[in-house]
Amino acid sequence: MKAVLVDHYGPPEKYRVGEIETPHAGAGQIQVRIAASSLNAIDLRLATGAFGIALTFPHVPGCDFAGTVTEVGDGVTAYAIGDEVFGHGIPRALKGMLPFPKPSLTTGTLAEFAVFEADTPFIAPRPATLPAREAAALPTAGLTTNALLAQAKIQPDETVLVIGATGGVGTTLLPALRTKRTIATTRPGDEIVGADETVGYGEYPGEIDVVINLVLPTDQLKEAAKSLKPGGRLYTITFPAPKPEYIDRDDVTFEMVLDMESGVRDVTTLIPTIMKTYSLDDGPRAMVDFAREHTVGKLVVVP
Structure with a gap:
């Protein structure tokens, strides 16, 4: 063959x-x-x-x-x-x-x-x-998207920042988010579906409820964590495993998302x-x- x-x-x-x-x-x-x-x-x-x-x-x-x-x-x-x-x-x-x-x-x-x-x-x-x-x-992008949605439990009135939104996971995740405001990191000229606004990498606005990191190493998220409100949540799919000293904040949730339970039957409604x-x-x-x-x-x- x-x-x-x-x-x-x-x-x-x-x-x-x-x-x-x-x-x-x-x-x-x-x-x-x-x-x-x-x-x-x-x-x-x-x-x-x-x-x-x-x-x-x-x-x-x-x-x-x-x-x-x-x-x-x-x-x-x-x-x-x-x-x-x-x-x-x-x-x-x-x-x-x-x-x-x-x-x-x-x-x-x-x-x-x-x-x-x-x-x-x-x-x-x-x-x-x-x-x-x-x-x-769909398989890898869809499984990761569903795991993020399940773990983050994003509410309709929350503001979400997605870092690395133009990749396979990001472009599958964005249309599935149902939030008040979705912000995506992109490069000039990128066209993606599902973002209310776009920003450059590192240009993170404040007053964010949830940050989802899809691309940066987990030990390089200190600047992203600064954008979170007190009590906000930061989820990552990258390594190394999260440690509090990586973000220098003890008032937010900082977790890795790794799905070990669902299957590809559950991804067929994603786009x-x-x-x-x-x-x-x-x-x-x-x-x-x-x-x-x-x-x-x-x-x-x-x-």
Whole structure:
């Protein structure tokens, strides 16, 4: 089969498209013909060696996907050949390191075919009303959006500041917020849906009820915390884990959001933003663009 291949640790400029043996479903697994896949930061960071995880080369990147079941392994009863599915899988190199009770592992979705564990909440049937491209753009962004909404418990009369609003999570989260005032950090010329106003990075107004950080390292949020009212809340999806000394305020809530319970069935009412679609042959170019350019929304690869 054709796939995007990483031959050694390094930048996305070194990725290539080539032929690799098609993976087949083992016990408890499904093989999926990939209809669309979207890019996430983990796709790049693993291949650079940033996590210190030993990859087997050639490595196929890609986690989020939509596609059609083409093989069903022994013991799988939830799916049949021909089923339309979507979701995400984590590279097998991370097996044993994940906090989820039923993680979804994959051979890599930037390919014509990929194999996934079947018994996981991170894969689900794709509704007929949800196109494959949009379904592929939703899993990681949608799960994170729902986790943020559930933990932050934002009220209609609150003012919310979203830092890093132009990424895949931000552009999915903003339309889902129902607040008095939503402020988003953007760059000049960015067009995003769901923000009442936009500001530059670091230009944070005061009197904010809730700050949601999607991009800055958690130990670089002191300025953002200054914008909060007393008793405000600051939520982050980045590392390192929050510590009070990072923000120098003891009158606000400071928490990390990490969802370990919900599944992709719950994301289908959300609306993703897709900036650009690439062919599989242009998959390496998509990875370079994702790494080097400022993007608004998701980048999707369609075999």
